[in-house]
Amino acid sequence: MNIFILSVGQNIYSTKRIYDEAVKRGHDVSVINHNKCSIKLSGGKREIIYEGENIIDEPDVIIPRIGASVTRHGAAIVKEFEMNGIYSTARSLGILRAQNKVRTLQIMNRKGIPIPDTVFSVNPENIKEQIELLGGAPVIIKMQEGTQGMGVMLAESKKSAKSIIDTFYRMNMSILLQEFIKESNSEDIRVFVVGDKIVSSMKRKGLDDDFRSNIHRGGTATKADLTNQERIMAIKAAGYLGLPIAGVDLIRSKRGPLLIEVNSTPGLQGIEAYTKVNVAEEIIKYLEKKCSTKNSRMRR
Known part of the structure; x- marks a missing residue:
């Protein structure tokens, strides 16, 4: 197989492990920095340009390792490969979802x-009601997009929950509230x-x-x-x-x-x-x- 790993760096632990195992099993492997890929659409044709070359037809499969900070661009690159019939270990829509x-x-x-009981809203005027919908404090407050535990907070009282939620709303940040599963x-x-x-x-x-x-x-x-x-x-x-x-x-x-x-x-x-x-x-x-x-x- 000719495998493309879409990753910003070959020395990232997970990327390197997948690369090494693929090479060990006799496959051709390339680490492609999706941030450095450009998409060209023209006359019904599609191209993915990387280091001056069109690579859209080269891989048999792609393994996307798309970070949170570049999700949309990374998903767009994956989508072009998909539409060209290349198998992906993560579909572009799945990455976005x-x-x-x-x-x-x-x-x-x-x-x-x-799932845990969950509430999400963009209305700063009914914060108390949102908290009550989950049975009151304590509640978990999460940013809608975040990884590795970042953007996740525990509000142990209604007062602290209201303060945190109000702050996020004022910063125009999307959040969700979940019940706290103590057990x-x-x-x-x-x-x-x-x-x-x-x-x-x-x-x-x-x-x-x-x-x-x-x-x-x-x-x-x-x-x-x-x-x-x-x-x-x-x-x-x-x-x-x-x-x-x-x-x-x-x-x-x-x-x-x-x-x-x-x-x-x-x-x-x-x-x-x-x-x-x-x-x-x-x-x-x-x-x-x-x-x-x-x-x-x-x-x-």
Whole structure:
């Protein structure tokens, strides 16, 4: 296979791991900085220009590693490859949906995937009502677009919640409110989905003074044993967003598992370190299977 990894840098841990495993298995691999790609549309034809060359026909598959700061441009590059018949491990629409927490939760709620009770509004005049819709404080306040635990706050009283929400509204920032699941005990579960199976999962635990469980915020993790319900939820969630490769985040509550987020560019460093699973190899093996199936259909 000729594989393009869309990433801003080859030395980023996850990019390097995928690159190394693909090379080890005998594939041609290029790291393409999507920020340096330009799209040219003319006369019904499409081109992706990178370092002066049109690369749109070169890869067999692409692996997007699109960061939050350049989601729209990155998704546009992915879309052009898609329209040219190139297989992607994350569809462009899925990347955009996953980056927007509200859109993700809307889809999950419509599909019957359990989520925490959630409220979002742009009306600064009914903040008290928004808080009451979740049963009062404490509440979780999240920016609609954010990663690695950034832009996530716990308001322990109505007064502090009102102050934080009012500040965000005045800054014209999009937020959502969620119920605080106390029994989750600052823990969540990251489930790594590849294709239609789960290749690894870990339970993340936040610091004693931090309700957030993200490892990038100083938390730790252990290998997680999933229930059948959790496994089904994770696979379905990734599929509903059009993400063959995804990191699905769940928390455990008295009502059962609840989905809190889906990541279209899940990191490999934490989950490989804590579970000892070669996730990068699983990604390449999945792509080998997809390409083999595609080639078999073309020969028929």
